[in-house]
Amino acid sequence: MKHNASGNTPDQMGAATNAVWGGESVKYPYNATQVPIVTSAAHCYDDIDHWYNVALGEAPGFIYSRMSNPTVEALEAKLCALEHAESAVAFSSGMAAISSVLYTFLSNGKRVVSTKDSYGGTNKIFEEFLPRMGVSVSLCDTGDHDEIERQIAQGCDVLYLETPTNPTLKIIDIKRLVKAARSVGALVIADNTFATPLNQQPLSLGVDLVLHSATKFLSGHGDVLGGLVCGAEPLVSQVRHYREINGAILDPFAAYMIIRGIKTLALRIRQQQSSAQIIAEYLQTEPLVASVNYPGLSDHPHHAIACEQMKGFGAIVSFVVHGGMDTVKQLLPQLKYAHCAGNLGAVETIYGPARTTSHVENTLEERLALGISEGLVRISVGIEEIEDLIGDLQQAFAHVRKQQA
CATH class of the missing domain: 3.90.1150.10 (Aspartate Aminotransferase, domain 1)
Structure with missing residues (x-):
């Protein structure tokens, strides 16, 4: 489901206010002040036609929690508010988010350009898994923006950035590389985990999709796994479809824990x-x-x-x-x-x-x-x-x- 937090005017809120109130414009059942944990695997309908419309996405509602869930959707709406994004989709871990985004947009014959200084799990996808799929991978020296631009110019379907990098804390000039990616029609994806939405807004710098390991600063207490991807709805809908079929959905209780963490x-x-x-x-x-x-x-x-x-x-x-x-x-x-x-x-x-x-x-x-x-x-x-x-x-x-x- 598409999430648009514009009703909460997050661009007009201070950071701490947005973390608390962003994405929470819905009235909760029983007048609860906190997002409810909805554990039901499925949601029932007496009207078959209405049920069908919900299943097609033509009417609001929930069908099956592998596809969408009220608690998970509340978390997605909050990230939209923080990142000033149109839409978001949550995953069972940060690596589920990273791998799902890459597998959604890369296939046999496509080419991805990134840097050597990425998180180890991400690096393994670039070095081991994507080449098996017939994807061409070019990993550049992180600080050499000229080299990255040369590789982009040689043909690029996806530019994947992580800044600051883990664990060497290198910084990538997002605007500069987005411009290079635009010149060849490449999709730009950025891992914003280290910076958090409070310190960096990649979408405002031209990035197409932003992702987070919500396990880290968003949840903030080391007690839950989760991942999030946000951006424009036409792109996020493709990632959401991949998640629905491949099944790396975030558990409702984990979603609640991440929401609670984001508030501080x-x-x-x-x-x-x-x-x-x-x-x-x-x-x-x-x-x-x-x-x-x-x-x-x-x-x-x-x-x-x-x-x-x-x-x-x-x-x-x-x-x-x-x-x-x-x-x-x-x-x-x-x-x-x-x-x-x-x-x-x-x-x-x-x-x-x-x-x-x-x-x-x-x-x-x-x-x-x-x-x-x-x-x-x-x-x-x-x-x-x-x-x-x-x-x-x-x-x-x-x-x-x-x-x-």
Whole structure:
């Protein structure tokens, strides 16, 4: 079903207000103030003709929850409000959203252009699954916009962007590459998971479809899986059809959990990215740290692009330690206010090396070819007090220096 949140005038709301009220113009049963969790697999009709019209999409309503569900639809409407999109479709995970979009628009003989610095699961689709389907894949050096433009000019059906990238935090100039894609009639898809709709609006920069792993910042509490895709209805309807037939529907309870998480998104991001900036600046002073990746740093190679297309720099920081994995193994177990886990975007701070988080699907050789060092650590900054997070890092690094002395 098409979702249009224009009645809520999200463009006139502040970010925090939009996160709470966006997409919620429907009166809920029993005068409930919160979106109800509708678990019914099917919806019944006494009037066969009305039922048929609903099934054809010619009348509003619900038929079967693999196709649409009231709770899931409420989440889709909220994302429309946040991303200023016409339509949205929800999936059972972020990878279900990513793979479904790519499989919807790519087939034998088509060509996709993307970058090497994509999430490991996405990279596997490019390197392993799409070539099996006869899709030509060109992965470019992420920072080389000239190379990306050359590859687009050689023929491109889909341009797939991820910015900031996971876990190297590189920034892609969306407007520049959208212009190149338009010149050859390519569809542009962007993963906006790291930035969130609060910091970046890819649709306003010319992107056709935006996707999120809702598991991360949108839900924000590390307790639910989900994925979302949004954009213009003619495109989203094709992705929705793929989901209906292939079955990667989001569960209603998961949809409710993500809706609940989104309501605090602005508050969480405000605290998290403020702390991320301070942590990134501290890491630059630590002798055991070889390099720091955070677009909010003035010496980040893509800082100017980030300032142009983002409202904030996000809550993810990554850094590379001297001594590689040996130092990582000494450092991470000493942290007190952190989970060492393969997730991000939660209220708790989370640390992890790429080989067990973003690129666990890749071999050592593949990670090194992608420019991902074994000494790289990704931090998903939580909402804890920044003094505690800095103190925690300081004591952990002090322990490592003592061990290595």
